[in-house]
Amino acid sequence: MSAESAEIHDRLEGFDTTIHAPNRLRICALLDAAGEAEFGLVQKRLDLSASVLSKHVTVLMDAGYVEQRKAVRDTRQRVWLRLTRRGRDAYQGHLAALRAIVGPPDPAL
Amino acid sequence: MSAESAEIHDRLEGFDTTIHAPNRLRICALLDAAGEAEFGLVQKRLDLSASVLSKHVTVLMDAGYVEQRKAVRDTRQRVWLRLTRRGRDAYQGHLAALRAIVGPPDPAL
DNA sequence: CTCGTCTCTTTCCATAGTGGAAACTAGCCG
């Protein structure tokens, strides 16, 4: 099981464990849809504690998938989050990998 | 953030961490598609060590998602795996949850 | 009957991931 295994078993290319973690998947999905979102909004939307969200964002930034922008709203500094180009690609690649795993949606359903 | 949070944040109903784990997701997808599959075939298809596959199968059985059937092929006892009804439902529910998270596939792509 | 093989299963172990709580930091207001 070596040379041909790549031909035989399901491909995992694009599968990204950094993104796959449930909360990070939700974060990426939200940012992908929103384009850019405020930290607090993400936190509320996903119902995460600030510390947990902050840590996941750190992981995503370390991977180069997310970047921050600081801006003032209501006299207060807030952090805006968005996917980098690389993050968007990785996210889309991960979705493609998931689709490859689960197969095409059954049209009969 | 309590009563209305269920209305606000993304729904996670159906999201099943037991199934979400990468290798278990692949196992469930394979069994869902195959109906029933031999342990060895699953192992080869997914390129997993016997011990790892066995442990994941145990987890899925403990959850009531998979059942085994022992049968002889080529003079040797082999284990056949399949999703239970409950497992199939949980798997489909998880896929639905994933779709709810990532949103509808972009037709423009 | 005993031995070796094949097919899983279980145990042991080391490592990494995860979240909650709380302490900490930075900017702004009064």
Place this chain on the structure above:
DNA sequence: CGGCTAGTTTCCACTATGGAAAGAGACGAG
């Protein structure tokens, strides 16, 4: 200055995960 808000980081306990190796059950060979 003290207090408040918005994030960040640290501390901690717990769970998950995989690899390697030992076990266990069934079967054929001799």
